[in-house]
Amino acid sequence: MKNNKPTPGSNSNAKVEELERNREYSEGQFITTDHGTRINNDHNSLKAGERGPSLLEDFIMREKITHFDHERIPERIVHARGSGAHGYFELTNPIPEFTKAGFLNDTSVKTPVFLRFSTVAGFRGSTDLARDVRGFAIKFYTQEGIFDMVGNNIPVFFIQDAMKFPDLIHAVKPEPHNEIPQAASAHDTFWDFISLMPESMHMIMWAMSDRAIPRSYRMMEGFGIHTFRFVNAEGKSTFVKFHFKPKLGTHAVVWDEALKISGNDPDFHRRDLWEAIESGSFPEWDFGVQLVAEEDEHKFDFDLLDPTKIIPEELVPVTILGKLVLNRNPDNFFAETEQVAFHPGHVVPGIDFSNDPLLQGRLFSYTDTQLSRLGSPNFHEIPINRTIAPMHNNQRDGHMRQEINVGRVAYSPNSLANGDPKQATEAEGGFVSYHERIEAHKVRTRSESFSDHFSQAALFFKSQTEVEQNHIISALRFELSKVETEAIRVRMLGLLNQVNTDLAEKVAAGLGLDVPASPERPMNHGVGADADPEKHEPKPLNDNYEPSVALSMVVNPTNSNTIESRKVAFLCGEGFNEASVNALKEALEAKGAKAKIVGPHAGAITGDAGTATKTDFTFFSSSSVLFDAIYIPDAKGMKALEANDNVIQYINDAYRHCKVIGADIGTDTLLSKTTIGNKLADNKDTTLPGVILQTDENAGSFVTDFIAQLGRHRIWEREEAIVM
């Protein structure tokens, strides 16, 4: 018997309620076999005598162990590592002139969603902080069926044609002979492939940028990448690209930090998402679209069907339709996050596909992969995948079928069931594919309009601030220095040089190489056997684009200086200054930030006013890479802090990673042992950006200063020439 526990009110929705029929609550219940027989002893197997052999008869042990033996399913071939949450989409700006999709027309309906974030290359247990693209896959449970927006946090892709996807993934995954490296693109096979695929250059710029090491899933943009179609009630189509802009802004960590987080907390992003939702700090995005009239299809320098291109927001602005909010963690990771099955081909009337050859290939792949991953064509019956719209058809049977279809008719046309289930006319909500006129030869080739591989790569690079450009250069140096085959490094320099000479030269300097005078001609995979190779040569750079602020994370116009949910470590010694801790803590918490007490040991420490205060972490069990800023109050036990290498490391890392550091009066000796001390020793009058030292004079402004600096996310002016 199940308890029928109500689902918590405010963060429930139609899908969350629908899942209730599958929830199992054990509280107050007897333990039973899978078949309901109450178990009297769950600790011992059935034996012939106390010290004798186990008996085959033991149906209870056999059932328990058999189930355990079969607990695992294959992990996703890509995007194996991920985390998900429930939420809703709320429409504020209906667009009936562009699409008839109900959930984009009716503002009275909140559409339930389930969003899964992921990395691409690593295995299920790999670190969250790998340099990688992040998946951003949303299941919209609309009243007209499921719409899956299976996107990424980067708006372009490595390849132009689905035919190359297995090659790309074989190249980036661990090398097949020794299964090294895990969750990393810094190895020969990946860069060998990329160096022969000029079409990947735009994506490479993004993947080597800080976008590939996000601070949080909640601080990433999401993109549908491909051009899709909207279709309105009159059957008119408009090209559309999907965008999700995070309320907290788009932010990253720095590479050294990513490496250290991977050791300190490989679940960093998963934990961050979970904790934010549990604490009521609900992640939120604006959902927007770029719309292009059919008549304008050919008005751009690039092809709308080419998934290695963006439409710069300066050319077509993003129209915001509403907000997407995540407000509920799953009840069970396996049942929901692991078994959720996305598919770009899950669409509803009013949304249709373009002929992007990458998208077209995906339309095949996703059902196919669920068959091997989830094991049956009945994966749509798994609770998280179930539509909340009525579902009736003549599909039947198969492994693990749940539905009990009543009646003798499982075919159409039929007369024995009055022709039911019946087809829906367009007016009744039947899906009608867009009537695109196509007149063409069957050819196995690529369109010439897909040959400009460098212009948007150059646009991306020049739209970055100097700090961001330096990070791209460092990332390329890091990755390529891990490549053992020199010819691959040289070929990459040749390609980078076609994007931006300064970039190529700086990367080359880090590799101890020269940029090749004439790049080795990469093999051109776009040429079909029946095509003219000259016509498919990569076009030289067209540098006509204006830089776009939307592409930079530092000057991105959607970034606000909110400090909501940011985490600040308070490094407290015994007898810490309670007044200064409380003043900053209260001010931070009032703005939605989190203050964590880090102390010399677990349990509690006592402040100078005698208050026993629980420590959240110790200097040994945590690190500044897990926080956005640190504050060091004065303490009677300051001497112990001064002698503690972990404390010094805390401060040095926070400084190196350009984080805000606040310090009380009385911390001078401690600071003198850190990088801060070294910098100040050079010039006593210098103030260091983002290092806020409390004095008697600034007592009134310290807290506001600290909060203002924290809102900047990083103090980039502190970053010294990372690039030699």
Ligand code: HDE
């Ligand atoms: Fe995927 N991709 N993909 N992909 N993809 C999968 O489906 C595939 C591509 C993306 O959280 C797989 O259920 C092909 C682009 C996300 O469950 C698989 C091609 C984009 C997720 C698959 C692509 C994506 C997947 C593996 C080239 C961004 C995770 C497990 C034609 C727009 C969804 C699964 C989740 C997952 C195939 C390219 C995004 C094998 C063949 C481009 C976010 O079906």
